[in-house]
Amino acid sequence: MILEKGYEAITVDDICEAANVGRSTFYAHYTSKDDLRRNGLENLRSLLVDRQKNALAKPRETRDRSLGFSLAMFEHARDHIDLYRTLVGGRGGVIALGTIRQILSDLVRNELAATADKKSADVIPREFAVQYVVGAFMAVMTWWLDSGAKLPPHRMDAMFRRLATEGVVPSYS
Structure with a gap:
């Protein structure tokens, strides 16, 4: 429906009709279409949490261990x-991308907590690192999608x- 009508144009009645449920059934589970959208992203959260757990279960010296949610x-x-692309253009995108940002922040926060080195005198605050990594990821993902996702995931x-x-310094050309 989002692809056909755009998020803003969709009503709770439209959702109920497409799902073949009554309004009371809808409201028994969700407070609004925004709540439904956030809830729909819980499957994504579960997928990313599982990928992170699998990555963190690998031996410490394994390079593929960090940021295990990224590929998924x-x-x-x-x-x-x-x-x-449809979501990014409107209010629905703000909600969806905000939820994705929160999911990724939680994953990075958990990973940093699991791998923290508290002995170093030059420790960067964890929340600084979380915002840095998630902000970079969101920017790179948006750039990639906007340019047609030509490179493989x-x-x-x-x-x-x-x-x-x-x-960055030793890595760019």
């Missing part, structure tokens, strides 16, 4: 590119994780 998020965005994942974990 790039794949999800590519698989739903038309929906992402695994390549985007490898470049993002390399820059996020090793830094």
Whole structure:
């Protein structure tokens, strides 16, 4: 429906009709269409949490261990590119992207908590690092989608994780 009508034009009545449920049933589960949208992103959260758990279960010396959600998020965005593009243009996009940003922030926060080195005297505050990584990820993902997602998700994942974990100075051309 979002692809056909745009998020803003969709009403709760439209949703109820498409789902073949009454308004009272809808409101028994959701407070609004925005609530439904946020709730719909819980499947994405579950997928990304599972990917992160699998990555963190790998041996510490394994390079693929950090930011384990990244590939799954790039794949999800590519698989739903038309929906992402539609959402970005309006109020629905603010809600969806805000929810995605929160999901990613939670994942990065959890990963940093699990791998924190509290012995260093030059520790960067965890929340600073969370906002840096998530902001960079969102910017790169948006750029990639806006330019047609020409590079495959695994390549985007490898470049993002390399820059996020090793830094920019030695990596760019």
